[in-house]
Amino acid sequence: MFSIENEIAKLMSSSAVFGIRMLSKRAKETTPFRAMAVLERAQKMKDVVHLEVGEPDFEPPAEVIDSAIESMLNGNSGYTTSRGKIGLREAVSDYYQRTYGLDIGVDRIVITPGTSAALTMVCLALLETGDETVLTDPYYACYPNFIRQTGSVVKTIPLDISKGFAPDINLFEESVGKNTKMMLLNSPSNPTGSVLKGSEMGELVEIANRNETTIVSDEVYHGIYYDTKTHSVLEHTDDAFVVDGFSKRFAMTGWRLGWIVCPPNCIEVINRLTQNLVICATNFVQDAGIAALEMSDELVPKMRDVYRKRRDVLVEGVEKLGVGMGYTPEGAYYLLIDVSELGDAFDISNRLLDEVGVATTPGPDFGTSVENCLRLSYATGMEDLKEAINRIGTFIEDQ
Ligand SMILES: Cc1ncc(COP(=O)(O)O)c(C=O)c1O
CATH class of the missing domain: 3.40.640.10 (Type I PLP-dependent aspartate aminotransferase-like (Major domain))
Incomplete structure (x- = not known):
């Protein structure tokens, strides 16, 4: 089972590896940010729906981009x-x-x-x-x-x-x-x-x-x-x-x-x-x-409305698939789902990526209270979200 303590122990015991022993305890104790690690792996793959990182799919408004360019010029x-x-x-x-x-x-x-x-x-x-x-x-x-x-x-x-x-x-x-x-x-x-x-x-x-x-x-x-x-x-x-x-x-x-x-x-x-x-x-x-x-x-309320629609579709989708946790997020753009019936969260996250091309972040990244969960980000487009729900559904059916 995942625990921060086990992760740290693993890193500390790698002191035999050349170079590692010179690193500070602080550095060795720094755990990886798994959402970024999943992104790195997912980016090398084709046909992946990205629900792992909290990165809005919007572009900043043209006025913002123009201000940067003008300032640079x-x-x-x-x-x-x-x-x-x-x-x-x-x-x-x-x-x-x-x-x-x-x-x-x-x-x-x-x-x-x-x-x-x-x-x-x-x-x-x-x-x-x-x-x-x-x-x-x-x-x-x-x-x-x-x-x-x-x-x-x-x-x-x-x-x-x-x-x-x-x-x-x-x-x-x-x-x-x-x-x-x-x-x-x-x-x-x-x-x-x-x-x-x-x-x-x-x-x-x-x-x-x-x-x-x-x-x-x-x-x-x-x-x-x-x-x-x-x-x-x-x-x-x-x-x-x-x-x-x-x-x-x-x-x-x-x-x-x-x-x-x-x-x-x-x-x-x-x-x-x-x-x-x-x-x-x-x-x-x-x-x-x-x-x-x-x-x-002007900008933020528009984004909020888009995210609200996505949230509602995602919450309804995961509840129908039986992995919902019966709550509706009130802010930000993340939803946790419970995969304990399917297996270990790391394993399920890896298999969702490899088998149906859906990138998610394993819950243990966010603490021990959600070690049976995956985090899904809905900062991604509506079509992609619906596709992700379908793919997760296919994965669950095949278990
Ligand atoms: C709660 C929280 N704080 C801080 C950050 C980092 O934000 P920034 O990109 O401004 O460094 C994030 C990024 O996901 C976050 O979720």
């Missing part, structure tokens, strides 16, 4: 300040005002090359060796690895499948304590699609305050919600970090652009880390980011 190809271009920081600030009615000054915003870089910076700013970080299981596959790089310890709160993976505030109450340095939240969640209500966010802030813990809220799927509107932790406190980016709701995955909103007194530390570790986000891409944010009110 205007010579904007050098370094920018580490905080990012003031125009983009102002556009991020306007976005908070429009979307949540919040006044977030540009002096709290740092631009980064993607949400992943933002998470790296915030983890390094907050965590010491041995500190504890609390997060829910299932979680975004890379979270434990961000945390491990700092020597901090991951403590997970298993979510209840029968409640549609809704985050249970009482479980946070029980798990967060004086040793907890960081609470890592992700709403809408990858891989569950659950969305925290505004009141729940408020309760989590209270738990953090009582335990003198810092909330880091990954809001990269904000805007992609279907029923419950997305709420920022910043509606409840200034003393939290928000990491966010353009990959998901602006379909700009490869552009590598994101941001951090810092508590008022932390910006200099984050800025120093940014100066040293990444210098800055790509100059002309930052101008494209301004164009994207200016279009967000």
